[in-house]
Amino acid sequence: MSEIEKKDQASTHKIGIYLWIWGLLFVLSFFSYMVDWYQFQGLLRWSLILFFMFLKAGLIMAFFMHLFWERYALVNVLLWPMTAIACFVFLMVAEFQYTVFTRLFYFFVGG
Amino acid sequence: MSDPKIEGLELKPGFKGMAQDTSSDQTMFKGVHWGKAMMWIFLLSDTFIFSCFLISYMKGRGSTPVEWPNPSEVFALDAFGVPVPLLLIAIMTFVLITSSGTMALAVKYGYEKNRKMCGWLVLATALGGLTFVGMQAFEWSKLIHEGVRPWENPFGAPQFGSFFFMITGFHGTHVSIGVIFLFIYAYKVFAGHYDEQKRGWFTSMKGDYVEIEILGLYWHFVDLVWVFIFAFFYLW
Amino acid sequence: MSEDLNNNKTIQAQSSETLTGGGAGAAPDVDYVRPAEVQDQDLYHGHSFITKWIFCQDAKVIGVQYFLLATFTGIIGLILSWLMRLQLGFPGAAGFMTAEHYYQFVTMHGMIMVVYFLTALFLGGFGNYLIPLMVGARDMVFPYLNMVSFWSFFVAVAVLMASFFVPGGPTGAGWTLYPPQTILEGTPGSGAGILLMCLSLILFVAGFTMGGLNYLITVLQARTRGMTLMRMPLTVWGIFTATVLAMLAFPALLVGALMMSLDKILGTSFFMPTILKAGEVLEYGGGSPILFQHLFWFFGHPEVYIVALPAFGIISDLISVHARKNIFGYRMMVWAIVGIGALSFFVWAHHMYVSGMNPWFGFFFATTTLIIAVPTAMKVYNWILTLWKGNIRMNVVMLWCLGFIVTFVNGGITGIFLGNVSVDVPLSDTYFVVAHFHMVMGIAPLMVIMGAIYHWFPLVAGRFLDEKLGKWHFWATFLGAYSIYFPMHYLGFIGVPRRYFEMYDSPYMTSAVGMNEFISLAAFLVGAAQFILIFNIIKTLKTGKPAGKNPWKANSLEWLTPTVPPEHGNWGDRLPVVHRWPYDFSVPGAKEDYITQTTPPSEVLNTGVEKT
Numbered sequence: 001m002s003e004i005e006k007k008d009q010a011s012t013h014k015i016g017i018y019l020w021i022w023g024l025l026f027v028l029s030f031f032s033y034m035v036d037w038y039q040f041q042g043l044l045r046w047s048l049i050l051f052f053m054f055l056k057a058g059l060i061m062a063f064f065m066h067l068f069w070e071r072y073a074l075v076n077v078l079l080w081p082m083t084a085i086a087c088f089v090f091l092m093v094a095e096f097q098y099t100v101f102t103r104l105f106y107f108f109v110g111g
Numbered sequence: 112m113s114d115p116k117i118e119g120l121e122l123k124p125g126f127k128g129m130a131q132d133t134s135s136d137q138t139m140f141k142g143v144h145w146g147k148a149m150m151w152i153f154l155l156s157d158t159f160i161f162s163c164f165l166i167s168y169m170k171g172r173g174s175t176p177v178e179w180p181n182p183s184e185v186f187a188l189d190a191f192g193v194p195v196p197l198l199l200i201a202i203m204t205f206v207l208i209t210s211s212g213t214m215a216l217a218v219k220y221g222y223e224k225n226r227k228m229c230g231w232l233v234l235a236t237a238l239g240g241l242t243f244v245g246m247q248a249f250e251w252s253k254l255i256h257e258g259v260r261p262w263e264n265p266f267g268a269p270q271f272g273s274f275f276f277m278i279t280g281f282h283g284t285h286v287s288i289g290v291i292f293l294f295i296y297a298y299k300v301f302a303g304h305y306d307e308q309k310r311g312w313f314t315s316m317k318g319d320y321v322e323i324e325i326l327g328l329y330w331h332f333v334d335l336v337w338v339f340i341f342a343f344f345y346l347w
Numbered sequence: 348m349s350e351d352l353n354n355n356k357t358i359q360a361q362s363s364e365t366l367t368g369g370g371a372g373a374a375p376d377v378d379y380v381r382p383a384e385v386q387d388q389d390l391y392h393g394h395s396f397i398t399k400w401i402f403c404q405d406a407k408v409i410g411v412q413y414f415l416l417a418t419f420t421g422i423i424g425l426i427l428s429w430l431m432r433l434q435l436g437f438p439g440a441a442g443f444m445t446a447e448h449y450y451q452f453v454t455m456h457g458m459i460m461v462v463y464f465l466t467a468l469f470l471g472g473f474g475n476y477l478i479p480l481m482v483g484a485r486d487m488v489f490p491y492l493n494m495v496s497f498w499s500f501f502v503a504v505a506v507l508m509a510s511f512f513v514p515g516g517p518t519g520a521g522w523t524l525y526p527p528q529t530i531l532e533g534t535p536g537s538g539a540g541i542l543l544m545c546l547s548l549i550l551f552v553a554g555f556t557m558g559g560l561n562y563l564i565t566v567l568q569a570r571t572r573g574m575t576l577m578r579m580p581l582t583v584w585g586i587f588t589a590t591v592l593a594m595l596a597f598p599a600l601l602v603g604a605l606m607m608s609l610d611k612i613l614g615t616s617f618f619m620p621t622i623l624k625a626g627e628v629l630e631y632g633g634g635s636p637i638l639f640q641h642l643f644w645f646f647g648h649p650e651v652y653i654v655a656l657p658a659f660g661i662i663s664d665l666i667s668v669h670a671r672k673n674i675f676g677y678r679m680m681v682w683a684i685v686g687i688g689a690l691s692f693f694v695w696a697h698h699m700y701v702s703g704m705n706p707w708f709g710f711f712f713a714t715t716t717l718i719i720a721v722p723t724a725m726k727v728y729n730w731i732l733t734l735w736k737g738n739i740r741m742n743v744v745m746l747w748c749l750g751f752i753v754t755f756v757n758g759g760i761t762g763i764f765l766g767n768v769s770v771d772v773p774l775s776d777t778y779f780v781v782a783h784f785h786m787v788m789g790i791a792p793l794m795v796i797m798g799a800i801y802h803w804f805p806l807v808a809g810r811f812l813d814e815k816l817g818k819w820h821f822w823a824t825f826l827g828a829y830s831i832y833f834p835m836h837y838l839g840f841i842g843v844p845r846r847y848f849e850m851y852d853s854p855y856m857t858s859a860v861g862m863n864e865f866i867s868l869a870a871f872l873v874g875a876a877q878f879i880l881i882f883n884i885i886k887t888l889k890t891g892k893p894a895g896k897n898p899w900k901a902n903s904l905e906w907l908t909p910t911v912p913p914e915h916g917n918w919g920d921r922l923p924v925v926h927r928w929p930y931d932f933s934v935p936g937a938k939e940d941y942i943t944q945t946t947p948p949s950e951v952l953n954t955g956v957e958k959t
Contacts, residue, residue: 022212033201036183053342064215064331072129074140084692085162092166096173098705103176119381136575137384139567145488148568149560159598175633262614273615313491315389
């Protein structure tokens with residue numbers, strides 16, 4: 001019951017691309033480690049962390065998990081649900097700020 | 112992988128192709144093996160699990176009234192008498208990425224029906240995963256030794272330990288399950304189950320090297336999650 | 348792999364008119380359908396009793412297993428509701444009933460009905476039985492996983508039931524399980540009860556994930572030739588979208604249950620703030636109770652639609668078949684289902700208006716909540732327009748359909764009330780809320796389940812259910828349910844709070860006492876009426892009228908199997924080939940008032956049938 005395999009003709013990708021991505025991942029991991037090593041703080045630290053993180057995640061998904069070569073039907077099915085996660089994250093940021101605010105408010109001002 | 116050949120259908124690329132695939136009969140993901148589609152959807156679901164963990168961690172860390180411990184110091188390791196921040200974590204990250212690379216190559220050689228190469232690479236991946244789990248066990252025992260518990264720790268907010276053990280534990284469980292399957296599949300590759308299309312133990316499906324890709328998806332996902340945990344838990 | 352073998356198989360699987368010649372006289376390419384992409388599925392056929400009926404890999408048997416087990420838990424839930432109504436209508440009438448018991452029954456009733464009854468019944472029961480048949484597959488794509496899915500559900504139910512027998516009894520924190528009270532001493536079942544509940548939920552989610560992957564991949568990747576997504580019956584669309592929601596929403600529940608278990612077992616403080624108890628500070632501190640509420644409702648609101656969407660889909664099919672008319676606005680119905688599904692992830696905190704969350708959220712979530720009412724309302728219009736000038740068969744199935752529309756509209760409108768923050772605040776935690784959600788996701792889906800049972804029983808068992816008993820069953824349930832929940836709206840308006848064990852001498856007591864008695868009597872009646880169905884099924888299995896093939900003259904594939912009831916593998920030697928949507932009823936110029944999905948275009952050349 002497997003699919004009809006036409007994989008013999010289907011392109012397997014050149015080994016070079018994997019090695020490249022592999023190397024890039026090492027470099028990016030090294031960079032994100034350096035963010036901590038040099039103790040960047042504040043906005044710079046967070047934006048660098050996020051930048052390297054998303055780049056690494058993107059490379060893994062696109063090339064190691066072959067999403068770059070997959071048809072858009074699959075790619076879109078996989079990526080659109082992330083909007084729900086994004087909304088959840090966004091709202092929870094607002095929520096923890098409010099929680100901290102009420103905690104400190106009642107701590108200093110009283111109930 | 113890419114560009115499947117479908118009888119009686121000329122596949123278009125891009126969004127046109129997406130509309131075509133979606134409105135066509137039989138399959139929506141053209142040329143995608145059932146098991147591979149299943150693994151993708153499962154990983155999507157799993158993504159939501161890890162997202163919920165990380166969102167909870169964000170909410171917990173953001174709203175705790177006590178100072179959050181500095182991960183850079185907590186996870187520092189003495190190397191030659193000098194404390195190096197996040198040393199072990201850095202090594203773990205490199206190990207995991209290495210294993211991810213070997214897995215990607217294993218998938219490639221699997222599709223080329225290069226049994227030996229594929230088998231050795233899957234085995235290498237399994238060993239990489241095992242190393243990772245071992246180092247995680249070391250990390251856990253070190254922290255426990257230092258007095259970090261799920262309910263308290265000497266460094267600051269008690270939620271630090273709770274989230275640390277829960278999230279890395281859940282990730283470690285995924286890695287461990289992956290390692291077990293990697294060993295099983297390494298055996299199956301070496302035994303030639305995919306060359307002779309031997310049916311699996313619990314399924315009437317015929318064996319095929321696509322299974323290596325399916326396993327690879329899972330393994331890369333584990334790596335992917337680690338990227339996020341590394342960024343949010345250790346670096347943030 | 349060997350290419351030749353595969354190619355041969357492919358040709359065998361092309362079971363159709365393209366090879367054997369279709370309708371006479373027509374141009375041959377009218378009936379052309381693309382050859383099969385996927386080779387025919389190899390199935391494991393059980394031979395012993397155990398592999399055929401217990402650890403069975405046939406989706407149809409698994410569906411029936413799910414159905415029976417879900418019904419069993421549903422009956423437990425029904426009995427619990429009886430006990431609750433006994434206490435509320437006639438306080439003290441049941442001698443053993445303490446406040447603790449009452450809360451435990453409330454909790455277990457809610458959890459059982461929502462998760463273990465409705466979800467399992469719609470997705471596990473109807474999903475397993477109908478999806479492969481309706482999309483023209485031989486079975487689910489991963490039969491073994493499907494079997495494991497059911498047995499995980501079985502273990503989950505067993506664990507849940509076990510919590511009745513542990514010291515302290517089942518958890519009594521309400522089905523939403525809000526911490527901190529859930530795991531604090533003083534709440535009934537805060538020890539073993541809540542742990543077993545969490546364990547059971549985790550098992551359920553794990554089992555459901557296995558089943559859900561099956562449903563999704565079967566719909567996406569294993570449709571038969573000619574079956575496009577837009578030719579699927581709405582039943583499949585409803586179940587499919589609900590499964591997508593389940594796959595994305597259950598993770599939040601899993602995470603919540605896991606973290607709560609850790610709070611209980613290890614003493615972590617994920618959800619536990621600093622708590623003073625009898626002057627003493629507990630060991631917990633710094634956690635966020637509202638986080639659990641967000642996690643729970645991030646699951647909980649999609650869960651509402653996990654129950655509702657299959658009901659929407661099934662009712663569309665039932666109405667169309669029994670009104671002998673195509674469903675009005677099929678594409679709109681599909682997009683409404685998909686849209687509701689997508690939106691349902693952005694409305695969750697409308698359950699939390701009074702929880703003390705960030706006050707700005709009320710604005711956001713009230714807006715999204717009112718937006719989600721739009722596609723829902725479109726569906727209601729479409730059902731009514733489908734009935735409009737239809738050739739309606741006033742049989743039991745149609746009665747349930749009409750009952751569904753009425754109850755659903757009723758519950759939906761009260762939902763608009765509750766979706767607005769300023770209206771919700773005085774109404775929250777009153778019987779108005781109880782009336783709302785029982786109407787919209789209790790009674791309405793139940794009407795669909797009943798209609799679906801009367802509709803598909805001839806397929807599953809090969810015999811018609813008795814119409815006369817069915818009508819008794821319907822009218823008792825419908826009128827009884829209204830007698831229960833209509834007065835509850837009023838109770839809510841006068842401010843009677845929900846989840847109270849007894850009203851004692853509060854001012855509510857005097858004005859609500861008669862009404863509470865009436866509601867309780869109606870509840871006993873409605874519960875008892877359900878046993879008419881069980882009697883009907885038992886009677887029918889012995890003496891019912893044989894149904895034969897396609898008794899309702901429906902179009903969709905499940906009625907077109909070579910044998911009734913369908914065998915394992917569903918389709919005999921050849922898979923069906925689909926040429927149209929399943930709603931070609933009363934087509935002008937056609938010989939009969941229905942054109943099945945497998946009818947090739949060449950056979951209906953001179954009719955008003957539209958291309959679908």
